[in-house]
Each structure stands twice: as C-alpha cells, then as structure tokens.
Amino acid sequence: MKKFNLIIILLFVSFVGFAQSKFIEVVVNDTVSLEPVRFQVNFVAVTVEYDTVVFNQDYDPLVQQENNKNILQGIKAKLEKNKYKVTPLDNSKANIFSDNFWSSGKQGWTVFVNGKEELDALKEVFDSEEQVATDVVVLSYADEEKAEERLIKKLIDKARKRANVIAYNSQLKVGSIIEVREEANGYFGEMNIGDIYLQLARNKMGLGTDYTGSINKTFIVKFSVQ
Incomplete structure (x- = not known):
C-alpha cells in the first residue's frame, strides 16, 4: 500500500512539473x-564645394578663409542684435543626420533655446541666408x-x-x-x-x-x- 501511495505521489509531482513547464x-x-523642449543650434559658414576647390583655377584658400571669417562675424552680430546669447561653436553634441555632423574642425557659433516657438523664431533670423548652415540638436525632452x-x-x-x-x-x-x-x-x-x-x-x-x-x-x- 505504501509503495502504491509513493507511485501516486511521484506521478502527481511529475504531472505538476509538466503543467508548470x-x-x-x-x-x-x-x-x-x-x-522636444530644449535645443542647441550650431551656426557655421557654408563649406565651398569640392569641385570649386579642385577645378576652379581662381580659387584662393586664403581669400575663402577671410570670407568665412567675415561671414562668421556677420552671424554673431545678427544673433546678438536679436538678443541671443552667443557662445563659440560646441560640436560635442551633434545631429548625425545633419550635413554638418563631420564639421568638428569648423569655426562657428552656438545658441541654446527653449521650446519649438523659440527655435522657429531663431531659424527665421537666418531663413534667407545662403552662406549660413545650421545644425539643430535636441538636448532634452518633456x-x-x-x-x-x-x-x-x-x-x-x-x-x-x-x-x-x-x-x-x-x-x-x-x-x-x-x-x-x-x-x-x-x-x-x-x-x-x-x-x-x-x-x-x-x-x-x-x-x-x-x-x-x-x-x-x-x-x-x-x-x-x-
């Protein structure tokens, strides 16, 4: 009888184990x-096309460098005129989908804004500027x-x-x-x-x-x- 009860118990345990599996x-x-609630906006001068550098005999890198310097000063003056706090270009954070992602060696300016309305207002300042490239990075979300x-x-x-x-x-x-x-x-x-x-x-x-x-x-x- 004890042997029979032991078999029943073993069968029951096996069944429970199978069911649990x-x-x-x-x-x-x-x-x-x-x-998005906070943005970093980077401003740089538009890079000269590769074909211009290689095939244009009149291209002078020193002249281009001076032009870029003037463009950058113009960017800063326009930003400050519109009451934005301007800091040197910070490429530690960058949008990898931007054309300027690989521009770590460039000079430029960075501005921080809060909210989409402030961002749109900032972008409107340079909306018609063909010599200015912008890179927008989202810093934080709500x-x-x-x-x-x-x-x-x-x-x-x-x-x-x-x-x-x-x-x-x-x-x-x-x-x-x-x-x-x-x-x-x-x-x-x-x-x-x-x-x-x-x-x-x-x-x-x-x-x-x-x-x-x-x-x-x-x-x-x-x-x-x-």
Whole structure:
C-alpha cells in the first residue's frame, strides 16, 4: 500500500512539473513619441564645394578663409542684435543626420533655446541666408520617464492580448507573467557604421522638421498557461 501511495505521489509531482513547464511566449514592439523642449543650434559658414576647390583655377584658400571669417562675424552680430546669447561653436553634441555632423574642425557659433516657438523664431533670423548652415540638436525632452512608463504598460497589455489570442486558439487559458525580457532593437552583424548610427539614434532622437523624438522597445514576455 505504501509503495502504491509513493507511485501516486511521484506521478502527481511529475504531472505538476509538466503543467508548470507549459507557457506561451510572445514578442512585442512599440514606440512612444517625445516632445522636444530644449535645443542647441550650431551656426557655421557654408563649406565651398569640392569641385570649386579642385577645378576652379581662381580659387584662393586664403581669400575663402577671410570670407568665412567675415561671414562668421556677420552671424554673431545678427544673433546678438536679436538678443541671443552667443557662445563659440560646441560640436560635442551633434545631429548625425545633419550635413554638418563631420564639421568638428569648423569655426562657428552656438545658441541654446527653449521650446519649438523659440527655435522657429531663431531659424527665421537666418531663413534667407545662403552662406549660413545650421545644425539643430535636441538636448532634452518633456517627461521622458512618464513616456517610458506608458510604453512599458502598452507593451505588457499588447503582449497579454497576443497571448490570449494564441491561448484561445490552442484551448488554453493564459495565467500570470513568468518572465519579461527586453531585447536590443536591431541586429548589427551585417550593418555598416552608418547603419549602426542610424539604428542607435532611432531609439531616442528628434527626426524631421518638428524634431519629435521617440523611445522604442521590444519585450519578450512569457506567460504561464492552464
């Protein structure tokens, strides 16, 4: 009798272990937008085209250098006239999608502004200046932590809905969450350096003329099932 009871107990433990090993795993991805609130705007003189340097016999680098110096002084004077605080060019932060991203050796000026309205007003000052190039960098966004919390909740809700669909069509019932893993977005194995910069920047960088940023996450969520 004792031997029979032991067999029953072992069978019960095995069944419980098998039941507990059953799960549904889903992968979900989503994005939330970020509102930019502070900007860094870099001003530099427009670079002379390569063809001009190579093929124009009248091109004089010293003359061009003097022209650039005059352009830069004109930029500074115009900014100060419009009551902007002007500092020397700071390329420690740069928009990798800008034409001026690789201009670390250039001279220029940097201005900091708050909000989209101030940015638009600043850009209007040089809207018709063909010899002036600008590079806009988003320094901060509004309520990043709250936006990330919303994204996490959104991902968990999406994962549960997807798991419920799978369970319903498998005659199962979704239980509690067993595990949540965050997966790095993108695969870098066969990307060149430009693709890698692009993929990294997509997680949180202002793109387009409104400079809206975003947070993108991918979760792998495992649910117990009954």
